[in-house]
Amino acid sequence: MFFGKKKFRLAAMIAGGILACSMFTGCGGSSGDGGGDKPAGDEIVIGANFELTGNHAQYGANANNGLKLAIKEVNDAGGINGKKIKIVEADAKSEAAESVNAATKLISDDKVVALVGPAVTANVIAESQVATDNKIPIIAPAATNPDVTVEGGKVKPYVFRSCFIDPQQSEVMAQFARKDLMANKAVLYLDSSSDYSKSLGKIFKEKFEADGGTVVMEEAFLAKDQDFKAALTKIQTANADVIFVPAYYEEVGKIVKQARELGITAAILGTDGWDDSKVVDIAGKDALNNTFFCTHYFEGDAEVQPFIKAYQAEYKTDPNVFAALGYDAGKMLISAIEKGGNDSEKIRENIEKIEDLVVGTGKITMDPATHNPIKGIVVIETKDGTRALRTKIAPVTPEQTAQSESGN
Amino acid sequence: MDFAHQLVQQLINGVSLGSIYALIALGYTMIYGIIKLINFAHGDVYMVGAYIGFAAVTIGNMPIFPALLISMALTAVLGMLVERIAYKPLRHAPRISLLITAIGVSFFLEYTSMYFVTPTPRTFPEVIPNISFDIGGFIVNGQQLMIFGITIILMALLTYIVQKTKLGKAMRAASFDTETAQLMGVDSDKVISMTFCIGSALAAAAGVLVGVYYNTIDPLMGIMPGVKAFVAAVLGGIGILPGAVVGGIVLGVVEALVSGFISSTFRDAAAFAILILVLLIKPSGLFGKNTNEKV
Numbered sequence: 092m093f094f095g096k097k098k099f100r101l102a103a104m105i106a107g108g109i110l111a112c113s114m115f116t117g118c119g120g121s122s123g124d125g126g127g128d129k130p131a132g133d134e135i136v137i138g139a140n141f142e143l144t145g146n147h148a149q150y151g152a153n154a155n156n157g158l159k160l161a162i163k164e165v166n167d168a169g170g171i172n173g174k175k176i177k178i179v180e181a182d183a184k185s186e187a188a189e190s191v192n193a194a195t196k197l198i199s200d201d202k203v204v205a206l207v208g209p210a211v212t213a214n215v216i217a218e219s220q221v222a223t224d225n226k227i228p229i230i231a232p233a234a235t236n237p238d239v240t241v242e243g244g245k246v247k248p249y250v251f252r253s254c255f256i257d258p259q260q261s262e263v264m265a266q267f268a269r270k271d272l273m274a275n276k277a278v279l280y281l282d283s284s285s286d287y288s289k290s291l292g293k294i295f296k297e298k299f300e301a302d303g304g305t306v307v308m309e310e311a312f313l314a315k316d317q318d319f320k321a322a323l324t325k326i327q328t329a330n331a332d333v334i335f336v337p338a339y340y341e342e343v344g345k346i347v348k349q350a351r352e353l354g355i356t357a358a359i360l361g362t363d364g365w366d367d368s369k370v371v372d373i374a375g376k377d378a379l380n381n382t383f384f385c386t387h388y389f390e391g392d393a394e395v396q397p398f399i400k401a402y403q404a405e406y407k408t409d410p411n412v413f414a415a416l417g418y419d420a421g422k423m424l425i426s427a428i429e430k431g432g433n434d435s436e437k438i439r440e441n442i443e444k445i446e447d448l449v450v451g452t453g454k455i456t457m458d459p460a461t462h463n464p465i466k467g468i469v470v471i472e473t474k475d476g477t478r479a480l481r482t483k484i485a486p487v488t489p490e491q492t493a494q495s496e497s498g499n
Numbered sequence: 500m501d502f503a504h505q506l507v508q509q510l511i512n513g514v515s516l517g518s519i520y521a522l523i524a525l526g527y528t529m530i531y532g533i534i535k536l537i538n539f540a541h542g543d544v545y546m547v548g549a550y551i552g553f554a555a556v557t558i559g560n561m562p563i564f565p566a567l568l569i570s571m572a573l574t575a576v577l578g579m580l581v582e583r584i585a586y587k588p589l590r591h592a593p594r595i596s597l598l599i600t601a602i603g604v605s606f607f608l609e610y611t612s613m614y615f616v617t618p619t620p621r622t623f624p625e626v627i628p629n630i631s632f633d634i635g636g637f638i639v640n641g642q643q644l645m646i647f648g649i650t651i652i653l654m655a656l657l658t659y660i661v662q663k664t665k666l667g668k669a670m671r672a673a674s675f676d677t678e679t680a681q682l683m684g685v686d687s688d689k690v691i692s693m694t695f696c697i698g699s700a701l702a703a704a705a706g707v708l709v710g711v712y713y714n715t716i717d718p719l720m721g722i723m724p725g726v727k728a729f730v731a732a733v734l735g736g737i738g739i740l741p742g743a744v745v746g747g748i749v750l751g752v753v754e755a756l757v758s759g760f761i762s763s764t765f766r767d768a769a770a771f772a773i774l775i776l777v778l779l780i781k782p783s784g785l786f787g788k789n790t791n792e793k794v
Contacts, residue, residue, distance in 0.1 A: 144610060146719065148618035283764055310763045315723055317713045318519075320512040321758035321766070328505055341620050345713055352631050353508075353638050372622035373714050 134177045135433040137162075137424065138197030140218060141208040145185025146314070150210040150339075153410075154232045154417030155180065157451070158207050160405050161421025171429050183209040187217035194218040198225045204435045205230070205427075207420045210413055212236040212287060219250045228439040230423055232416035235260065235363070236290060240462035251442050251462045253419040253455070254387060260362045261291045263385050263468050263484055264335065265298035271482070272358055272383075274332035276307045280322065280346065282338045283311035291337035291362055307331055314342060319349050327355050339364040344373025351378035363387060366412035366471075376476030387412055388452035389469045389480045398451030419450040423457075508637055509759040510752060515643035517751020518650045519709055523728035524735070524743035525654060526701035529661075532738035533674045533694040535594065539601040540581060541702055542725020543608035546718060548574040548703025549710040550616060556626055563626040567707050571700040578699025579692050587688070605725075613718040620717040623710045642712045649708065653701060654744045660697070661740065670694060674738075730774045736784025745785060 142151030166175045179201040181193035197203045205228045212234040222229045231252040240250045268274040282288035296306045308329040310322045361384035402410040431437030445457040455464040472481040530538045555566035630641040661667040672680040673690045681687045710716045731750045735742025757769040
């Protein structure tokens with residue numbers, strides 16, 4: 092209809108050509124020795140596999156910006172031993188299958204020596220098999236689920252992260268609710284479309300009840316919901332002391348706003364998904380009084396200032412937590428490359444050995460047994476729209492991390 | 500809070516949520532009524548409308564009502580363009596081609612917008628004071644009342660246009676039989692263009708109001724409300740304007756009651772169960788007459 096016969100033949104030839112090319116490059120990738128491939132020239136090529144489109148694009152894009160800033164800083168300072176780092180970006184499209192495609196493309200076509208991303212747990216887990224098969228190390232900036240780096244009790248040798256893990260967050264918040272807020276009754280309000288939210292809710296419940304409290308009600312919503320009033324009206328009937336909402340800021344802002352409109356005065360608790368200045372814009376200053384969440388860093392801390400200033404200068408906006416973690420992942424990768432050149436296996440070994448490395452959000456040490464960094468957690472309270480540091484929980488030792496893992 | 504109290508509060512929540520579904524469903528049902536196209540891009544036109552309103556308020560520093568009108572006008576032009584470029588060439592193609600094109604248009608709008616405005620959600624400034632009234636312990640929000648009022652006014656206005664004006668008569672004629680209408684001197688293309696204009700302007704109104712009420716907009720905000728509004732339109736009888744409003748409100752109330760008294764986990768399951776039940780028991784919807792369609 093639209094193509095003439097000649098045009099159709101041309102189109103078929105082009106399509107065939109593309110297919111053939113992709114087959115050859117595919118073969119090239121798998122016939123090489125994977126990790127050992129050294130890029131030509133004076134560049135070290137790394138892959139950024141992030142959710143640039145789709146439902147999680149806001150997280151992926153920010154983490155990607157953080158990573159790019161870290162790489163830009165090192166390149167502007169002359170690179171590593173005279174070699175510049177080149178980032179090749181690929182779009183994980185907020186889907187597990189696309190994340191695998193993007194990683195495969197980066198590894199076999201672009202010959203990257205290491206990968207950073209994606210932001211969301213499910214996409215990292217999907218990608219980790221490809222990376223392991225090709226012996227390419229991954230640093231996941233913000234995937235907090237324990238299963239990202241550990242599978243069946245064994246650590247995945249090529250998968251690392253630059254953030255703490257979910258059980259730590261839930262335990263910190265459950266303890267905070269019992270000890271600091273003296274709460275006896277809690278309600279869980281979870282995003283049932285997110286593994287992140289469900290696993291945080293489960294561990295919070297275990298810990299809160301083990302400490303003598305009771306979870307009196309569990310309700311659920313879906314990501315991208317706009318109206319929460321029906322479930323909140325029901326939650327109001329429970330008369331709980333705290334409401335635990337481990338979710339992302341867009342929904343959190345609306346939940347807090349609508350809860351206060353309905354007259355719910357109980358403390359509302361959350362986790363690192365809350366960490367975005369937009370929460371205040373969405374919920375309003377007054378509504379956020381008596382809310383607490385734990386996260387990776389407090390922006391008032393002196394050690395975080397260099398990162399925040401650099402980010403503001405580069406992007407003319409404040410960084411959020413995903414940007415900070417993307418930056419940290421970049422810093423970890425740079426330090427590993429500095430110590431061992433551009434060989435994937437060396438990079439992997441060096442990431443495992445990271446100790447007291449200064450990154451954007453503070454200092455981190457890698458735990459070789461779990462590939463989780465050992466770093467502190469902060470609990471932030473919002474007062475009249477500004478954030479205040481409520482408590483700072485010191486870095487968890489590897490033994491404690493191991494315990495919390497076995498507790499799952 | 501006792502049972503009766505919660506019941507009344509849930510009914511208020513339900514009507515308020517339902518009036519938003521109704522507002523979106525009006526445009527849906529109107530376009531279906533005239534050219535029998537389920538315009539899956541409607542939810543995304545609603546999103547574009549919200550962004551235009553947002554730009555008018557934040558960049559243009561306009562008060563909300565001029566912003567609303569500008570958004571409706573520009574989105575009407577967008578609707579007309581979409582019809583010209585994507586749907587008009589398929590006027591005589593099988594209906595399934597149109598439906599698939601509508602899905603394509605929907606993705607096109609979502610991801611083009613995402614490219615330009617970035618996926619980060621934007622927060623609407625508080626352009627209408629957000630006042631909550633406490634009436635005997637029941638919480639009613641001023642913006643909710645406004646949305647409900649605007650929905651009813653737009654429904655009445657549309658019904659008037661379709662039933663009483665010359666354009667409406669042409670619309671009904673084109674809906675009944677496009678070709679015969681054309682033989683009788685009705686410019687069907689123009690009528691269909693106008694239908695898309697009005698339908699898209701309605702979507703824009705809904706987008707801006709929802710943006711103001713819930714405070715956030717993002718490029719994928721149209722997907723779920725679009726689907727829910729479709730359920731509402733089918734429930735009320737697709738193609739029937741008062742049906743869309745009643746369908747929307749019934750859907751909102753059912754969702755609120757299911758969340759409140761069964762479990763919020765089943766809320767969406769209930770919404771789609773309604774769709775299946777309507778299609779099984781009374782496919783023409785609550786307000787629909789069973790007619791023999793010439794398929």
